Amino acid sequence: MPVRWTMKSSRAEPYLKIGDVARRVGVSPSVIRSWESLGLTHPRRTESKYRLYTADDVRLLKRARFLRKVRGLNAAAIVELLRREGRARPAADGNAGAIGSHLRQLRAQRKLSLARVARAVDISVGFLSALERSQMSGSVGTLRKLARFYKTNILDFFDATGASSRQVRPAQRKVLEAGPGVRMELLAWGNTVMEPHLFRVAPLAGSGDSYTHEGEEFLYVLRGELMITLEKEEYRLKAGDSFYFESATPHQWKNTGRAETWLLWVNTPPTF
Amino acid sequence: MPVRWTMKSSRAEPYLKIGDVARRVGVSPSVIRSWESLGLTHPRRTESKYRLYTADDVRLLKRARFLRKVRGLNAAAIVELLRREGRARPAADGNAGAIGSHLRQLRAQRKLSLARVARAVDISVGFLSALERSQMSGSVGTLRKLARFYKTNILDFFDATGASSRQVRPAQRKVLEAGPGVRMELLAWGNTVMEPHLFRVAPLAGSGDSYTHEGEEFLYVLRGELMITLEKEEYRLKAGDSFYFESATPHQWKNTGRAETWLLWVNTPPTF
DNA sequence: CACAACCTTGCTATAATCCCGCAAGGTTAG
DNA sequence: CTAACCTTGCGGGATTATAGCAAGGTTGTG
Secondary structure (H helix, E strand, C coil), X not given: CCCCCCCCCCCCCCCECHHHHHHHHCCCHHHHHXXXXXXXXXXXXXXCCCEEECHXXXXXXXXXXXXXXXXXXXXXXXHHHHHHCCCCCCCCCCHHHHHHHHHHHHHHHCCCCHHHHHHHHCCCHHHHHHHHCCCCCCCHHHHHHHHHHCCCCHHHHCCCXXXXXXXXXXXXXXXXXXXXXXXXXXXXXXXXXXXEEEEEECCCCECCCCECCCCEEEEEEEECEEEXXXXXXXXXXXXXXXXXXXXXXXXXXXXXXXXXXEEEEEEECCCC | CCCCCXXXXXXXXXXXXXXXXXXXXXXXXXXXXXXXXXXXXXXEECCCCCEEECHHHHHXXXXXXXXXHCCCCCHHHHHHHHHHCCCCCCCCXXXXXXXXXXXXXHHHHCCCCHHHHHHHHCCCHHHXXXXXXXXXXXXXXXXXXXXXXXXXXXXXXXXXCCCCCCCCCHHHCEEEECCCCEEEEECCCCCCCCEEEEEEECCCCECCCCECCCCEEEEEEEECEEEEEEXXXXXXXXXXCEEEEECCCCEEEECCCCCCEEEEEEXXXXXX
């Protein structure tokens, strides 16, 4: 029995959640989400980010399933075909699209296989393939590991425009959104020995899994709070606190407060 | 430098061979052949079966390559898209199409993976996948191994229509083309202890690789000649000769004459 | 309020497909 | 005669597709 949702300022119309849709269409929720990342559907979301599907979405997905299972078309082709039928519009390519293409380009230049890079970076082959095809998104930790592997700056995944000037005003900062709720603003770039960022971290957002790399890191809490875990030891930082540690120590962090946290974060050497 | 071919009763027009086309399009000859089996191209052939491509074919294949590499569409989708553009017509599904679908159905019914069946039958996963999708064709030996694995009659791959009557006239025989140049006509079928065939083998056609299975086999040369090899020992048969052997002995055969060879061939138990 | 059943994101393991090359033997064209 | 091509049948490895899971949050019902 589908749950009835009503959105504010929209007409009362039955919506379905992803599990309901999966059962009706005959594919798993994972597949529906991956088709969404290709642009097949654009479901609205509740405030807690639950996806909401309409009856039209279900019809579209059923047709997609038919094209997939019976006609053997892959997802990219299904989107193309349905776009030509005026029934679908492709996903807006943002930074995510650029990241993926750039990753594949870096790997192709080095004539490396997916397996080779995945092993070196300790992620699965399928995940790396999906990252390169912009079908999955990676956490800060994962992108950093990839940047390190390719001996490149994490910024290069977004926009490579030479070195910064000495003075960088707020509006001039290079901005990158790495993972949900984490916004990185680079304060200096180019041939620098230190890599300074300003992190803006939404409540509950963080680095994802524990990770490690070479170098040293210094961070200063400008506002809000942060929980950082090193080797299973937890530290609760608040505005005015600073923190210095070796990057080789396994670590992960998260904003446990109710407001956005701002961090000044410097690491050396830079991730190049 | 493209070789210039002129077909009888067609206007002089430059044709290309598959290697030339592969270089111009930027994919390998194997890929061009596999796209052909899906219906992307329908090249004419010389008497010795060399494929001949036109400039239109090259353009079509270049577009296919673009759709594949840049847009990420798979081959089935490319054919569908180009068909909709009126630029391609799908492959005529013959027995090959039926065999593939049937193989996949048998595997699905038993809830087996490609890897599981491929291992049991000693072929590769990719090859079995291609067989099921009618993208590659198998030799007599391979089809027999699969029939044995699924405990079914090789005939069931073609047309299952119950048992034969006692008397079977030539026009009533079940006919199956198994591999190039080999035509099998079944002389009795259904619940039989023996499985009699009439094989019509074109010059140079044969069983392909050596193979083995349980049972006993008897064959009689009606016309033409046949070379059969058992455990690396060769036998040259001609009209009137007969031959009896245990199927467990590794064997392979071939028509080494200049004319079509007709064989009466009985094995027991049937491949069920 | 408790809790079952759902959702989220990030990621894995496995299944399936795609690509290209090779063996064996035949053909072409210089 | 021979190098370089073709044929078919098939393998090995690379890549993609699918479904599930962990950890943690949300929903809705009793």
